[in-house]
Amino acid sequence: MSDSGSATPPSDPPHEPELSDLLDELEELEETVDDPDERQQVRETIRVARRVQPTPFGRVIRGFDRHDASEALVGSVLIGVPMLAEGGTLEIGAFLALHPVSFVATVLATIGLVVGVLYVAEIQQVEIYRPFFGVIPRRLVGVLGISFVTAVALMTGWGRIEWSDPWLALCQTTVAFAPMSLAAALGDILPGS
Known part of the structure; x- marks a missing residue:
């Protein structure tokens, strides 16, 4: 008895973004922003993100x-x-x-x-x-x-x-x-x- 549907290979679970990924993206954004006020806002967001405590290790x-x-x-x-x-x-x-x-x-x-x-x-x-x-x-x-x-x-x-x-x-x-x-x-x- 064969199954008529084709089996799909198991896929890797999607990559769960981590705080380091967010910080990397914010730092890239900071480099591309031209307006000084917007750049300051991105820097403040980076500071706040660094205070986030996602796991027991890596806490501030x-x-x-x-x-x-x-x-x-x-x-x-x-x-x-x-x-x-x-x-x-x-x-x-x-x-x-x-x-x-x-x-x-x-x-x-x-x-x-x-x-x-x-x-x-x-x-x-x-x-x-x-x-x-x-x-x-x-x-x-x-x-x-x-x-x-x-x-x-x-x-x-x-x-x-x-x-x-x-x-x-x-x-x-x-x-x-x-x-x-x-x-x-x-x-x-x-x-x-």
Whole structure:
């Protein structure tokens, strides 16, 4: 039994336009427009289109509010709890207490890695919005501050450090703070968060 109708081959689904396609077309349009007022209108449309958030990845993230702070807190706690249970955290902290250069390097590396996650790796487009003193990003301060306060609170509350030796306690807290801050940065900017 043969089918008398001819079978049509399956066709590819039509190309779904993406935001990048729209931006490309608007940029082409901007080059062809002669009137300065119309050109300005096209530029404004491009700016608005760049703020559209079509998918979780590729969002534009600006500002740092309570929602962002809670995401950073959750991220830092998720990594902080295993760090507190790990005895190596205290051993490394004791090493840092005896080697101040290593302590400073750890702090600088942590800040550098968080800057990398937030602003360089382009996991999301994170804009610097109203920086402190015109230079220091609020999101960076928020993520680092929340991570550090969380590390101090957890390490102290769970009896992992003794503040009778503040330098040792600070060094041991810094060891927990380093991975907690990376987790806080990721928790803050990852899609679905």
